[in-house]
Amino acid sequence: MKNTDKREEIMRAALELIAEHGFHGAPMAMIADKAGVGAGTIYRYFEGKDALITELYRELEGKLLAYLQEGYSAADPTRERFLHVGAAVLRYFIASPLHFLYMEQYMNSPFGIALKRDRLLGQSDEGDLFFKSIFEEGMAQKVLKELPIFVHFALTFGPLIVLIRDHILGLISLDDARIMQITEASWDGVKR
Amino acid sequence: MKNTDKREEIMRAALELIAEHGFHGAPMAMIADKAGVGAGTIYRYFEGKDALITELYRELEGKLLAYLQEGYSAADPTRERFLHVGAAVLRYFIASPLHFLYMEQYMNSPFGIALKRDRLLGQSDEGDLFFKSIFEEGMAQKVLKELPIFVHFALTFGPLIVLIRDHILGLISLDDARIMQITEASWDGVKR
Amino acid sequence: MKNTDKREEIMRAALELIAEHGFHGAPMAMIADKAGVGAGTIYRYFEGKDALITELYRELEGKLLAYLQEGYSAADPTRERFLHVGAAVLRYFIASPLHFLYMEQYMNSPFGIALKRDRLLGQSDEGDLFFKSIFEEGMAQKVLKELPIFVHFALTFGPLIVLIRDHILGLISLDDARIMQITEASWDGVKR
Amino acid sequence: MKNTDKREEIMRAALELIAEHGFHGAPMAMIADKAGVGAGTIYRYFEGKDALITELYRELEGKLLAYLQEGYSAADPTRERFLHVGAAVLRYFIASPLHFLYMEQYMNSPFGIALKRDRLLGQSDEGDLFFKSIFEEGMAQKVLKELPIFVHFALTFGPLIVLIRDHILGLISLDDARIMQITEASWDGVKR
DNA sequence: CATGAATGAGTTTTCATTCAT
DNA sequence: TATGAATGAAAACTCATTCAT
Numbered sequence: 001m002k003n004t005d006k007r008e009e010i011m012r013a014a015l016e017l018i019a020e021h022g023f024h025g026a027p028m029a030m031i032a033d034k035a036g037v038g039a040g041t042i043y044r045y046f047e048g049k050d051a052l053i054t055e056l057y058r059e060l061e062g063k064l065l066a067y068l069q070e071g072y073s074a075a076d077p078t079r080e081r082f083l084h085v086g087a088a089v090l091r092y093f094i095a096s097p098l099h100f101l102y103m104e105q106y107m108n109s110p111f112g113i114a115l116k117r118d119r120l121l122g123q124s125d126e127g128d129l130f131f132k133s134i135f136e137e138g139m140a141q142k143v144l145k146e147l148p149i150f151v152h153f154a155l156t157f158g159p160l161i162v163l164i165r166d167h168i169l170g171l172i173s174l175d176d177a178r179i180m181q182i183t184e185a186s187w188d189g190v191k192r
Numbered sequence: 193m194k195n196t197d198k199r200e201e202i203m204r205a206a207l208e209l210i211a212e213h214g215f216h217g218a219p220m221a222m223i224a225d226k227a228g229v230g231a232g233t234i235y236r237y238f239e240g241k242d243a244l245i246t247e248l249y250r251e252l253e254g255k256l257l258a259y260l261q262e263g264y265s266a267a268d269p270t271r272e273r274f275l276h277v278g279a280a281v282l283r284y285f286i287a288s289p290l291h292f293l294y295m296e297q298y299m300n301s302p303f304g305i306a307l308k309r310d311r312l313l314g315q316s317d318e319g320d321l322f323f324k325s326i327f328e329e330g331m332a333q334k335v336l337k338e339l340p341i342f343v344h345f346a347l348t349f350g351p352l353i354v355l356i357r358d359h360i361l362g363l364i365s366l367d368d369a370r371i372m373q374i375t376e377a378s379w380d381g382v383k384r
Numbered sequence: 385m386k387n388t389d390k391r392e393e394i395m396r397a398a399l400e401l402i403a404e405h406g407f408h409g410a411p412m413a414m415i416a417d418k419a420g421v422g423a424g425t426i427y428r429y430f431e432g433k434d435a436l437i438t439e440l441y442r443e444l445e446g447k448l449l450a451y452l453q454e455g456y457s458a459a460d461p462t463r464e465r466f467l468h469v470g471a472a473v474l475r476y477f478i479a480s481p482l483h484f485l486y487m488e489q490y491m492n493s494p495f496g497i498a499l500k501r502d503r504l505l506g507q508s509d510e511g512d513l514f515f516k517s518i519f520e521e522g523m524a525q526k527v528l529k530e531l532p533i534f535v536h537f538a539l540t541f542g543p544l545i546v547l548i549r550d551h552i553l554g555l556i557s558l559d560d561a562r563i564m565q566i567t568e569a570s571w572d573g574v575k576r
Numbered sequence: 577m578k579n580t581d582k583r584e585e586i587m588r589a590a591l592e593l594i595a596e597h598g599f600h601g602a603p604m605a606m607i608a609d610k611a612g613v614g615a616g617t618i619y620r621y622f623e624g625k626d627a628l629i630t631e632l633y634r635e636l637e638g639k640l641l642a643y644l645q646e647g648y649s650a651a652d653p654t655r656e657r658f659l660h661v662g663a664a665v666l667r668y669f670i671a672s673p674l675h676f677l678y679m680e681q682y683m684n685s686p687f688g689i690a691l692k693r694d695r696l697l698g699q700s701d702e703g704d705l706f707f708k709s710i711f712e713e714g715m716a717q718k719v720l721k722e723l724p725i726f727v728h729f730a731l732t733f734g735p736l737i738v739l740i741r742d743h744i745l746g747l748i749s750l751d752d753a754r755i756m757q758i759t760e761a762s763w764d765g766v767k768r
Numbered sequence: 769c770a771t772g773a774a775t776g777a778g779t780t781t782t783c784a785t786t787c788a789t
Numbered sequence: 790t791a792t793g794a795a796t797g798a799a800a801a802c803t804c805a806t807t808c809a810t
Contacts, residue, residue: 022302038792108300110214116361150364158350172342189381230775406686422771492684494598500745534748542734556726573765614796
């Protein structure tokens, strides 16, 4: 097992346990066990539990952004670009429900609050920049309502977040047709 | 201090501490301290920490629903009713940010997952019924797109949730004008 | 309800709860509840939990001794007197299994150890004197083996204690015929 | 210190403290302290306090049975076999008074009641079988009275239990001569 | 006298982290 | 580098006792 493999096993184990049982329902010993490593080994790869939680979040965020960029072309019309990203978000989280549960839990905990505050103070992160260009261009082209970027983001992605949760909980089933329909309806909230 | 006062002091203390520090950052001893009661006293009013957390959620949910119903008239046109409720949600949480932080944290934790599953199995709760009538009537009147209720809910309230969080984090400032604008834009996502 | 009634209700409740659940499995609040009095009321009749436990033991011991003396005649032959007392012990505890469970638990706990040590230092208690006369007279008459009183006591009452427990646990069923048989067999252990 | 050593240190500490102070007079922290281990360490070896108490009882019982079997020969006459076992019980507990105090306390608490009931439902334990053969053979040979095994057991071992307690409390002193005398007298209660 | 809500010291138990191997 | 037994500080929770009503 390569070094890197161990690190990944730890993250995979943490993801599964925390997504299902929350930050407390997941003791380090249990994570180590599930990862097939010794309890002390986690501390060779992560400073502590908080660091593990935070680094895992960053990792998942990176994977999401990478997926969203697949097949994305800055040359496409604004609407196409949004539809691509919106549908990709839905598909990504439907395929990786644990990622969703983990990320939501993280963002709605004091960890996430701290993260958001940090980003507000520092520069925008990669993800924000990514979405921002769509909305700014859309407004420049008079295709979108004149609203702050945060509002555009909320109007378009807010519905997706709620629906992904509903899907994961089994309240609704999102197939490809519905994904298109929803993404388009999201767009309707911001278009002129 | 009346019986009821102590129970309320405990809930107030728990709300503040958990909203700010999360479920773990808030030990029972700290809650008792902040509430001005003995550690054992909490257990006279709540079976344990989990029960306190859950009952507090129910209480906050009840308060929110009560507020949404103020000035709500089933006789108003569909759109007015939605605008009333949507704006009320925003105003409520802007006035009570701790309620929002607590409820979001709860809903995105294993507690909330369990709650949603329970509600799915049992009958809908009061809140669901409340929103449902607006969307069902809107579809009957051909004012709204033909979509499952869960999708209507997501398209309209999803944006609000995201924006409330942004407001509380100071990323954006929601004044009355913006509240109207946003609520109307939310409606645009579902109207035909 | 007279004062005295309350005291008795408390003792009755304590007896039942402690016999069944042990000294810890029986919190003061539970005893008060079962007795139908307020938790504070117990402290008007007993100094504290230890005092309640000890006074209850003394009370039960007194009742047992009173029962053993019923129909007992110092004029009877030694063997009759023993058979009377032995059979009475069995009948008493079979009729009052909670008394047995409580007294055994007490005697085998640090409470009982302390009690025995106290009695050793001070004068013998009423009960000891009671049995002592039978064995001393029996030895004087050359009917019994020449043994220390404690040994006589052990040889005759030891079997009874074990059998009462077995009966209460349902391992064996003691009817009148068996009671006689056992009492007589106990006597055989000490007679010449 | 080997693994096993720690487990044994914990049991030794628990034995001493519980024998002397009872199940409550012996907090886990005190046991850990006396054992020279951290408080959490106990939980690596035992599921909780109840498990520690129960496993310690089983361990002591095992040691007792092992001692009784030393030098025991199924080929010896019934009476010799009983005298061997009876005297061994006395010698064992006189040498290990803490074992006696602990086991008696256990058997007379709700723990012991539960244990006896369990054994009644399941098959007899090793110890029962051990004694049973002596009494059954004795009856078959017409050496012993025709009585249920439980009664034989009570008549022979009941006295020993009481005397061991008296010895430990200092009420009587059991030397080898007395041990023989008592064991023989016990046998007299059951022989024809 | 009686009450029972309130208390907080004391208990069991958990778990992130360390460190000898 | 990896381990996992050991730790002990900190957590949840209990309960004998008090005291204002």
